Amino acid sequence: xxxxxxxxxxxxxxxxxxVKGINFLELRDAxxxxxxxxxxxxxxxxxxxxxxxxxxxxxxxxxxxxxxQVASQxxxxxxxxxxVREVEDVRRLLNxxxxxxxxxxxxxxxxxxxxxxxxxxxxxxxxxxxxxxxVDNQPYQWEVFTxxxxxxxxxxxxxxxxxxxxxGAGELLIxxxxxxxxxxxxxxxxxxxxxxxxxxxxxxxxxxxNLQHLVDGVKVGGADAVLAASIFHYGEYTVKQAxxxxxxxxxxxxx
Amino acid sequence: MKKIDIAVVDYGMGxxxxxxxxxxxxxxxxxxxxxxxxEQLLKAERVVFPGQGAMPDCMRELDARGLREAVLFAxxxxxxxxxxxxxxxxxxxxxxxxxxxxxxFKGEVKRFALEDxxxxxxxxxxxxxxxxxxxxxxxxxxxxxxxLWQGIADGARFYYVHSYYVQPADASLTAGxxxxxxxxxxxIANNNxxxxxxxxxxxxxxxxxxxxxxxDWQP
Numbered sequence: 447x448x449x450x451x452x453x454x455x456x457x458x459x460x461x462x463x464x465v466k467g468i469n470f471l472e473l474r475d476a477x478x479x480x481x482x483x484x485x486x487x488x489x490x491x492x493x494x495x496x497x498x499x500x501x502x503x504x505x506x507x508x509x510x511x512x513x514x515q516v517a518s519q520x521x522x523x524x525x526x527x528x529x530v531r532e533v534e535d536v537r538r539l540l541n542x543x544x545x546x547x548x549x550x551x552x553x554x555x556x557x558x559x560x561x562x563x564x565x566x567x568x569x570x571x572x573x574x575x576x577x578x579x580x581v582d583n584q585p586y587q588w589e590v591f592t593x594x595x596x597x598x599x600x601x602x603x604x605x606x607x608x609x610x611x612x613x614g615a616g617e618l619l620i621x622x623x624x625x626x627x628x629x630x631x632x633x634x635x636x637x638x639x640x641x642x643x644x645x646x647x648x649x650x651x652x653x654x655x656n657l658q659h660l661v662d663g664v665k666v667g668g669a670d671a672v673l674a675a676s677i678f679h680y681g682e683y684t685v686k687q688a689x690x691x692x693x694x695x696x697x698x699x700x701x
Numbered sequence: 702m703k704k705i706d707i708a709v710v711d712y713g714m715g716x717x718x719x720x721x722x723x724x725x726x727x728x729x730x731x732x733x734x735x736x737x738x739x740e741q742l743l744k745a746e747r748v749v750f751p752g753q754g755a756m757p758d759c760m761r762e763l764d765a766r767g768l769r770e771a772v773l774f775a776x777x778x779x780x781x782x783x784x785x786x787x788x789x790x791x792x793x794x795x796x797x798x799x800x801x802x803x804x805x806f807k808g809e810v811k812r813f814a815l816e817d818x819x820x821x822x823x824x825x826x827x828x829x830x831x832x833x834x835x836x837x838x839x840x841x842x843x844x845x846x847x848x849l850w851q852g853i854a855d856g857a858r859f860y861y862v863h864s865y866y867v868q869p870a871d872a873s874l875t876a877g878x879x880x881x882x883x884x885x886x887x888x889i890a891n892n893n894x895x896x897x898x899x900x901x902x903x904x905x906x907x908x909x910x911x912x913x914x915x916x917d918w919q920p
Contacts, residue, residue: 616862647832
């Protein structure tokens, strides 16, 4: 027996509350972040990811307060992303109790920031989030998008992944913008292409609708960890049920 | 001057808050102090050396703060818990940045070799070794497992994130091991000292149990 595949519930946080919605539309309140985090911890979540989707800069500091509270009550790894623009943002989040910080748009605008953050805090706490979409009539299959999938970058997602690892990313969070919110499963060919191209762990994200999708994400897509939001938030499945299902299908998990 | 039950060594790197919060959680009546003052380390009853980041940086920061002697003293005289880099830096030398460690124990810190990461079934293991892996407790020829494993199942999972592992010259130092894919030492014990490669402060109930055992440990 060896390393377990990880299940990571993702909490979208805005103005101090967990929210849920499809493609950021019709956001509904889903509870207090500390309470939701504790619930997932009790169900056996291997890590938690917080995505700060606060639109106004006024309330940005709230996420630090939330992470401080969660980190004093929940003793599993915490990743925080959303609005991370400079090395100083990384430092603030780590000091608040985050174990890893996820960098998305800034990595595209300023790749050197990834290198700076990794050399200052270590690769182990730098996650680069890649939002990718299938494209036609290009020399590559998947393109990197930023700003929640609205802006094309002209970057080949697989080559971009390799570059981010070379700059110091210790883990990659791959979100398929085609699949996000669809509930038809991860984009496994995309994940497999990136997983085979890099040495670091990858987290698959976007499209989970049932537990078989988690199994396929690991077995077909080569993911080291699977991230999901709605199947857990809406109470369709608990993290524990998801792990039991994965174990029954021959995947090593922490039960 | 207030008594310091547990000092957490602050050498300017990594997430020290996680460790101090976990200690405060398991020992609410104890005084936990995060400090870079050598005097405080000498006064403290117990010392925790947490770690993240790269070993060369760790050694440099340790010296920049004048902490080397106090850490060496604590590691030899007080109940001492090293975590991650806090395990690696106890050895003579690390492949990471070709750095010299404190040299308290003979042995090397080595990187997971990429050529070992390809499994016979075609799977590829990733580096860093990141996530929850099983820890097997050494029973060194019939001796009972170490006091810090009390209440923790043999083979319990702990959270790891590292690319380097220790290879002690003296195999009897090993108090626990894991497999990735080859067996490596994931915990060592020596008199008053216990040090682990995984992160007990991030390992849910198993990790909290280990920290609680450390707080009560009378070596």
